Amino acid sequence: MAEAELEEIAKYVAYLKFRTKAQKTLIPSQDELAALYGQAADEDVELAEAGMSDYAERMPAADTK
Numbered sequence: 001m002a003e004a005e006l007e008e009i010a011k012y013v014a015y016l017k018f019r020t021k022a023q024k025t026l027i028p029s030q031d032e033l034a035a036l037y038g039q040a041a042d043e044d045v046e047l048a049e050a051g052m053s054d055y056a057e058r059m060p061a062a063d064t065k
Contacts (some may be wrong), residue, residue, distance in 0.1 A: 028036070
């Protein structure tokens with residue numbers, strides 16, 4: 001084989017290794033996704049409750065205007 005062909009093969013093997021490693025790190029597991037979903041749901045509840053109390057505090061003032 002020519003030197004250029006060996007270089008092309010080496011580049012291709014390096015690409016395959018990189019792609020395999022990247023795929024493993026970018027795809028979260030089902031457990032990770034479930035944990036993230038649960039965390040987001042908890043945060044949504046907290047934000048909704050905080051927003052409602054602020055809204056309830058401002059309502060009487062808005063009614064008197």
